[in-house]
Amino acid sequence: MSLPAQARVVIIGGGVIGCSIAYHLAKIGWSDVVLMERKRLTSGTTWHAAGLIGQLRASANMTKLAKYTQGLYVQLEEETGVATGCRWCGSMTVALTEDRKEELLRQASMARAFGVEVHEISPAEVAEKYPHLKVDDITQALWLPSDGQGDPANITQALAKGARQRGAKTFEGTKVTKIHKDGARVTGVDWETEAGDTGHTACEHVVIASGMWSHSVGKMAGVNIPLHACEHFYIVTEGIDKLTQLPVLRVPDECAYYKEDAGKILLGAFEPVAKPWGMSGISESFEFDQLQEDFDHFEPILEQAVERLPILAEAGIHTFFNGPESFTPDDAYHLGLAPGSENIWVAAGFNSIGIQSAGGAGMALAQWMDTGEKPFDLGDVDISRMQPFQGNKRYLHDRSTETLGLLYADHYPYRQKATARGIRRTPLHEHLLKAGAVMGETAGWERANWFANEGQTPEYEYSWGRQNWFENQAAEHRAIRENVGLYDMTSFGKIRVEGRDAEAVMNRICGGDMSVPVGRIVYTQFLNNRGGIEADVTVTRLTETAYLVVTPAATRLADETWLRRHAGDANVVITDVTPGEGVIAVMGPNARNLMARVSPDDWSNEAHPFGHAREIEIGYGLARAHRVSYVGELGWELYTSSDMTAHVYETLVEAGADVGLKHVGLHAMDSLRIEKAFRHFGHDITCEDHVVDAGLSFAVKTEKPDFIGRDAVLKRRETGPKLRMVQFRLRDPRPLLFHHEPILKDGKFVGYLASGNYGHTLGGAIGLGYVPAEIAKETDGWSIEVAGERVATDASLRPMYDPRSERMRG
Numbered sequence: 001m002s003l004p005a006q007a008r009v010v011i012i013g014g015g016v017i018g019c020s021i022a023y024h025l026a027k028i029g030w031s032d033v034v035l036m037e038r039k040r041l042t043s044g045t046t047w048h049a050a051g052l053i054g055q056l057r058a059s060a061n062m063t064k065l066a067k068y069t070q071g072l073y074v075q076l077e078e079e080t081g082v083a084t085g086c087r088w089c090g091s092m093t094v095a096l097t098e099d100r101k102e103e104l105l106r107q108a109s110m111a112r113a114f115g116v117e118v119h120e121i122s123p124a125e126v127a128e129k130y131p132h133l134k135v136d137d138i139t140q141a142l143w144l145p146s147d148g149q150g151d152p153a154n155i156t157q158a159l160a161k162g163a164r165q166r167g168a169k170t171f172e173g174t175k176v177t178k179i180h181k182d183g184a185r186v187t188g189v190d191w192e193t194e195a196g197d198t199g200h201t202a203c204e205h206v207v208i209a210s211g212m213w214s215h216s217v218g219k220m221a222g223v224n225i226p227l228h229a230c231e232h233f234y235i236v237t238e239g240i241d242k243l244t245q246l247p248v249l250r251v252p253d254e255c256a257y258y259k260e261d262a263g264k265i266l267l268g269a270f271e272p273v274a275k276p277w278g279m280s281g282i283s284e285s286f287e288f289d290q291l292q293e294d295f296d297h298f299e300p301i302l303e304q305a306v307e308r309l310p311i312l313a314e315a316g317i318h319t320f321f322n323g324p325e326s327f328t329p330d331d332a333y334h335l336g337l338a339p340g341s342e343n344i345w346v347a348a349g350f351n352s353i354g355i356q357s358a359g360g361a362g363m364a365l366a367q368w369m370d371t372g373e374k375p376f377d378l379g380d381v382d383i384s385r386m387q388p389f390q391g392n393k394r395y396l397h398d399r400s401t402e403t404l405g406l407l408y409a410d411h412y413p414y415r416q417k418a419t420a421r422g423i424r425r426t427p428l429h430e431h432l433l434k435a436g437a438v439m440g441e442t443a444g445w446e447r448a449n450w451f452a453n454e455g456q457t458p459e460y461e462y463s464w465g466r467q468n469w470f471e472n473q474a475a476e477h478r479a480i481r482e483n484v485g486l487y488d489m490t491s492f493g494k495i496r497v498e499g500r501d502a503e504a505v506m507n508r509i510c511g512g513d514m515s516v517p518v519g520r521i522v523y524t525q526f527l528n529n530r531g532g533i534e535a536d537v538t539v540t541r542l543t544e545t546a547y548l549v550v551t552p553a554a555t556r557l558a559d560e561t562w563l564r565r566h567a568g569d570a571n572v573v574i575t576d577v578t579p580g581e582g583v584i585a586v587m588g589p590n591a592r593n594l595m596a597r598v599s600p601d602d603w604s605n606e607a608h609p610f611g612h613a614r615e616i617e618i619g620y621g622l623a624r625a626h627r628v629s630y631v632g633e634l635g636w637e638l639y640t641s642s643d644m645t646a647h648v649y650e651t652l653v654e655a656g657a658d659v660g661l662k663h664v665g666l667h668a669m670d671s672l673r674i675e676k677a678f679r680h681f682g683h684d685i686t687c688e689d690h691v692v693d694a695g696l697s698f699a700v701k702t703e704k705p706d707f708i709g710r711d712a713v714l715k716r717r718e719t720g721p722k723l724r725m726v727q728f729r730l731r732d733p734r735p736l737l738f739h740h741e742p743i744l745k746d747g748k749f750v751g752y753l754a755s756g757n758y759g760h761t762l763g764g765a766i767g768l769g770y771v772p773a774e775i776a777k778e779t780d781g782w783s784i785e786v787a788g789e790r791v792a793t794d795a796s797l798r799p800m801y802d803p804r805s806e807r808m809r810g
């Protein structure tokens with residue numbers, strides 16, 4: 001078969017991911033699907049994967065996608081006739097600490113909410129399912145009967161065959177040597193075969209599914225794919241006579257997983273400090289290769305494993321394996337349309353869970369490519385969450401020492417990464433540290449999450465209960481509710497859209513009315529054609545021809561990309577001005593009083609009403625004051641050029657000393673916003689959530705003739721919402737909510753929480769979640785499952801705190 005001169009799509013990489021994408025594209029009817037693999041299918045990392053097929057993942061989306069994978073593999077052998085080696089032996093995860101017990105119980109609750117069968121089991125039941133295992137120190141165990149294991153190479157071959165049966169073509173020994181582009185579009189690829197033939201295939205799309213080579217393949221196309229290979233170790237024992245067929249076992253507290261296959265045990269590790277590999281490039285000849293063994297590195301895991309499963313000591317080690325796998329800066333894989341490109345797609349960085357993710361990832365990407373829209377929320381894995389700096393190799397090296405181990409570390413809420421920090425700092429960084437700031441990181445930004453009191457160690461102590469900053473958060477929360485607080489929001493994404501067509505472009509992209517007077521601030525969403533929310537922003541009209549779009553830090557690149565894609569050929573210039581402006585929020589009933597002390601301007605409601613921005617004087621400098629609020633109180637966000645941010649801060653702090661101005665962190669901000677039921681993009685509102693269901697219909701102006709999503713909004717307004725977002729408050733003030741906890745009505749699962757935090761004014765944990773519209777108005781019979789316990793809860797469609805928004809508008 002000769003390589004075609006033309007294809008609809010060229011997939012670069014013949015591992016399990018590339019083959020799954022080919023399979024799914026072919027399945028939905030794409031013709032001219034061509035996959036090019038530089039060596040043999042599976043020869044990069046797929047061939048040496050352990051082949052575990054587990055559905056319990058750290059997030060909702062990844063759990064849903066892993067569940068799809070499991071369903072696909074159940075029927076793949078029958079469909080293709082290729083023996084996949086899949087065995088539905090179930091899996092167990094055991095906890096050895098009280099903290100891990102809580103994590104497992106919470107995960108079980110979440111998984112159940114998504115329809116994954118999961119059972120909490122006792123140590124005695126573990127021993128029954130896994131003879132010879134030491135169980136006396138197990139605090140909790142989960143059993144997932146529909147999990148399993150398979151043969152990674154055969155699963156890949158089955159997917160490839162399934163793709164070929166539907167017309168896709170796979171070419172081995174074919175290396176892509178160049179990616180041709182015309183502006184933001186790929187036009188084709190050059191390739192070279194092992195036989196020395198060279199050629200060009202013109203194509204409409206390229207998918208980079210090149211495993212650990214993706215970073216460098218991305219560079220060929222000017223696409224940033226932040227990932228790095230790390231050494232991943234496992235051993236395989238000789239056959240052990242006493243063994244019966246066993247389920248997959250995970251003992252995350254000992255960094256270990258176990259897979260029984262043909263009477264042998266494969267023991268793999270996710271050790272706390274990993275060994276990055278391939279920093280200076282991966283050899284051209286790499287194919288079915290393995291790396292130098294490092295017994296000293298693996299020994300601590302093995303020692304614990306031998307105590308856990310003493311029969312290991314009786315077995316010889318047949319294979320000591322070390323092979324590279326790629327890891328991303330946040331342990332979630334990369335999927336989707338590369339920012340800055342119209343037809344380069346990415347599926348890479350599978351963090352050692354490629355086999356169990358491949359089905360779902362392939363299905364999701366194929367649907368996205370087919371329709372041009374994400375089929376459902378993929379925020380956790382969307383490549384557009386990655387910042388340009390995250391392609392830096394030193395950053396990737398240092399971060400990947402940590403991320404491999406985090407797979408099995410305790411996934412505490414609010415856990416911060418320890419490596420490669422301090423990259424993006426605001427002009428207030430040192431000032432805030434002096435004030436006791438404990439920093440967290442988002443998109444590389446160091447942001448104050450809470451402030452330690454004098455004498456208190458400014459460090460997180462993680463747990464599943466009230467962490468050491470709970471009372472600090474409470475005090476910061478109260479300062480904003482009762483007096484005045486200050487927080488640094490410099491990390492906001494700030495994007496200027498300016499030019500002759502700016503108004504028309506903004507009206508087309510935003511649900512809100514952008515034909516507003518200069519100085520107006522509009523809270524709005526970017527909608528997709530289904531009415532789903534792609535971005536949640538405030539837009540300020542700065543001049544007749546210039547708008548400032550303010551976005552969450554985490555979504556700046558995604559939002560800018562959306563703006564660029566939909567601006568088309570219009571006469572506008574779009575500029576990221578994020579680093580140029582600092583933002584200080586001054587919020588609370590005493591904010592007006594404080595502002596009057598530092599600025600000669602008139603701070604009355606009449607002079608500066610809610611939803612307006614104006615230039616002001618402050619201290620010796622200038623700022624633009626935006627009258628908005630994400631915390632439900634009177635206040636202003638002060639935008640200053642970065643050179644003046646520190647001065648504005650010092651002026652506020654000095655003047656605030658005698659009115660009790662308090663530094664406030666983002667944990668308190670989140671607690672304040674959830675009491676007011678303000679939606680948080682990425683949790684409460686995503687591309688999957690219809691703006692009408694989200695309760696944000698008020699922000700959409702369908703009187704405008706034409707904008708993206710208009711028809712979907714009109715239709716949903718006519719039919720009424722399918723789901724509605726409800727605010728919940730646990731009646732018992734002790735348990736905590738994070739997100740993903742199942743919502744029950746009269747004892748039946750009806751949804752799950754999209755976000756959660758503690759409401760220090762409302763006096764209990766608060767959650768927001770979607771439930772079917774027909775029951776949303778009911779006030780009785782609600783409960784939330786927290787770590788297996790059902791907790792009675794109040795429910796309200798209107799914000800429980802200040803439902804008429806009198807405080808922030810007053």
Ligand SMILES: NCCCC(=O)O
Nearest residue numbers: 050052054257352353
């Ligand atoms: N590649 C190893 C997967 C480990 C796990 O599924 O827990």
